[in-house]
Amino acid sequence: MERNADRIEYGEDDLIRIDEIEYRHFGSSDQGHRLQRADDYRLFVEYSHTEMAELEGSERYRRHPAWFSTGNARARERSAVTCLAEIPTREHPKILWKNEYVARFLELQKRGEVSSSNRGMEAAIAKIAEEVNKLPCAAISPNIKGKQRKLRSGTMTSTREPPSYRTLQRWLRTFKECAKTPYALRDNYRNCGSHVAPLEPEAEKLMIEVAEEYATQGKPSQDGLYLKLAAEIDALNKDRPSDAALTLPSKRQFIIRIRSLDKFWVYARRYTLEAAERKFAAVEYGLDVSRIGQRIEIDEWTVDLQTLLVRTGVWNVLSSESRKDVRRVRMCLYVAIDCASRCVLAMRLAPNACAAEAVATIRMIISDKSHLSAGANTIGPWFMSTGIGKLVTDWGSGYRSEECRRVVRSMGATFEHPPAGRPHLRGRVERMFSTIKSQFLGYFTGRTSSNVVEKGLYDPGTGASIPVDDLARNLVRYVVDDYHNRPHDGLGGETPRNAWIRLRRENGRLPVPDRHTQRAIFGIKTECVLDNSGVEILGLRYQSRELHDWFTRKGIHDVAIRLDPEDVGHASVLLGDDWLTVPCLSKEVRGLPLKVWQESSLDLSKRYADEAKLSRPILLATVRDLSAIGLQRKLEAGIAEELDTPETLEQARKALTFGFSLPNWDEDDREQQPTDLLDNIIPVPASIPGEAAQPDQSQTPSTVPAWRMGGLSEDVP
Incomplete structure (x- = not known):
């Protein structure tokens, strides 16, 4: 036997689950435990006492005491659960109330104070009721929902009616047959079936067909479909005798039928398959990146702001009439963001998206941007620059261009193009655009809208008030002084600037190409x-x-x-x-x-x-x-x-x-x-x-x- 081993004593009928494989405890020795596969009794596995002690505290391990005993098998079959915790909370008070009567009667019987005759059990029930009625599980009050709550003065309460001797006899028999497990006393009311009268086969079929019409691109309402069902059943009943008329389902029954449809199938039919895939996509922890430059996401976005295509100095000297002739445009904003630190590494404002602007944004990632922060009069410098390990883009023509791909490959970086219609696979940069829209654009007039209802009577062109160069400087100031110094939820409350400094100190950053290599590339x-x-x-x-x-x-x-x-x-x-x-x-x-x-x-x-x-x-x-x-x-x-x-x-x-x-x-x-x-x-x-x-x-x-x-x-x- 291992010296100072932490030996665990298992029961013969215990179920032990390790890595989703179920075992039955077959025996123990001084060396360890021998487990038998529950799905194939010919296979065995052995674990030492130390190994089992380590498994006991891990997520790989689960144990169900006396799982294979006859009583526990009957309890699971009768209650449809494996333990009391799996039963809905609203049922707990009654189960505990039943268990009090059973346990107290067995205790009185053990002490010889009651007999098992009918009269003896009636006397025992009366005696037990006096004590049990004082417990919270015996009280019935409104809105208790299975939890102990302090009731207001004047609230009407009542206690549960004590069981008859025949009922207590049935509880005792069930309790003993099911290895004295409390959850075996669960009521079977859940198996009573529906209280609604069954529909005729023709009416049931018609209700299913109309309910499935909810999953169409016309996006009909539930109320409208119920009216259609009522009209069709009424039309069928005109040709049928009164004693054979079809029953119209209740509206609640019809809506329940619609809600029972597969949610993914309904959303895909009402919208599109791509929209359903985005809505029901699995949510994971996120990217595993720990080094600056390891993964950089880049994308462009048409800014939701009408901008004046003129420099600030010219705009300030124009007359009111001349200002009306200035062209209003929505600029295209390129953004590159480091996924590890959430720092913005590059930004470019351009009239249109093109390969040249994409390449210029990529070069900005590896370049010093202190002159930009100085030109924008920021408080702190924009000192972030790094080499590129993996560049993640969408399938835009600028990123698919030969020039852009040549530049990225020449730098020794790799490309990644997530499938089209999956913006969550580039969630860092997509979220950055939403942040700019919600936190930055609100300071300016001339904002555009996503739909005519949101737009109303507002004319963003008339409200445009910021020239292009002014927008560029203010964007830099917002990113450097506001965004980089604001606590970020994705970083656990750390600011992007502090995350950059910490990661650079702990793991370093990727090197940038030298000036001669940059010249050959860019x-x-x-x-x-x-x-x-x-x-x-x-x-x-x-x-x-x-x-x-x-x-x-x-x-x-x-x-x-x-x-x-x-x-x-x-x-x-x-x-x-x-x-x-x-x-x-x-x-x-x-x-x-x-x-x-x-x-x-x-x-x-x-x-x-x-x-x-x-x-x-x-x-x-x-x-x-x-x-x-x-x-x-x-x-x-x-x-x-x-x-x-x-x-x-x-x-x-x-x-x-x-x-x-x-x-x-x-x-x-x-x-x-x-x-x-x-x-x-x-x-x-x-x-x-x-x-x-x-x-x-x-x-x-x-x-x-x-x-x-x-x-x-x-x-x-």
Whole structure:
């Protein structure tokens, strides 16, 4: 026998259920217990005493004492339950009242104070009644519903009539035959059948047919169908003799018949199968995600708000008449949310849903958004960014596009498309749209309605009062300062911001792609001519030793190039099957956004088209001024900023004067100028807690070629 084993003593007729398999206790020894399968007596299983003690406290284990005894089998057959707890509460008082009479009589009989004769039992009943009538189970009061309740003064109560000696004899016989189990004294009134007179077969059939018409897409009412049933039975009775007339079921009987129909079948017939599947879908605990970026849900939603398609500054100076001509639109809002922390990782406002906006939202997930929160004047920063493990989307055309799928696969992430018509499988982002609608849109006029009844006479177009850029800034402020700091039920009352910080500390987050990989994935793709000076686009030349080596082997030809809209300081050139990162020879533009350089190059080409050579101070002054303007516009646009696309890049190239390019300044000129082109112009956001600072690529020796080509001397080490 095991030392210090916790030995359990089972009865011979005990039923033991382990993992939904029923066993009968067959015997015990010093080593453990032997159990016999209840469904096959030839099979046995053995458990040690320690194992049985551990099972006793687990959910896998259940025990029914004396289950296989003859008395317990009769008690279950008579009461249709396995224990008193399974009987409805309203029946408990009477069962306990019966048990008091039986138990007290057996106790008196054991002490020899009563006899089993008829007169002896009558005397015993009278004696027992005096004591039992004082118990709560003997009282009958209104609305007691099987529970002990304090009654108001003046409430009329009564006690149960004592049983006759024959009734007590029947209770005693049942009690002894059923192994003295109290629930065997349950009344059989539940088996009395229906008190309603049975219908004729023809009337019963007709009632069933009419009741099933409730499950049709016409959505008839129960009252209307009952009138139809009455009319049809009345029509049939006109051709029948009075003694053979069909009985009209009561309205209550007809409604009970309708309610007995299968609920899923009725809902599917009245609405659609998809609607029934959504309504009756099983509710589970939810997703098992514990790491930031492990599962990200993204979707778009047409905002239920009429918005003014004009910037705030323009709207403020328009006259009342001019304001009437401003176009009203409903913008499309893209949202990406992290399922583990419930933090919003990306938002984009666009006039229409398209693949380009979906890709821009995906890039926003992995990007720093501090400039957006600064532009919206939020109290806290929007510092959340992460790599992507699994991206969950619907079957929208933008997410099914080749470009979107290429971007996600290039990042090493996986796609998941739940079946159409199952929004609960993307419940995090769908719930976010409902939260924005209920908590944010209520502050503004111009809200649209889901139906004409809700809309009434209200015209949302006339009530539109917020421009697009204002809506974008306020959305950012709501998410960063309100939603991220509000207790979330799905997080057990924790705020999304605190959940992000906790999960990042405990499990970390997925890494984001490096800047060169991002350029190769998200960069705007176009084609340029490769020659001995490298590649040139928008007046900027990109050259490196590897690129020149490729040129010496292939000669002058067209190559594919990707330009990062966030930084024109480097470009990715496709050489064969591989992307090569090539720096711009003008290090002054490194870190400069594409939009700023487009405006700068266009301005320079117009103002100095006739000059043979541009002076570097002119370039610096122009870029410095336009950088400040571009930053201000970016902050104003926020999440509604227009995208850079291959089409806009091609338009910018055509707008430049033919042959415009930056000259090769002498090294002396470079040294006389400040190295930081945007010094004191673009504020540097505070570093994000836990994020490593990015190195200054402009000061990395490997990115600045130590040699020159195309008119400058070569200093090749």
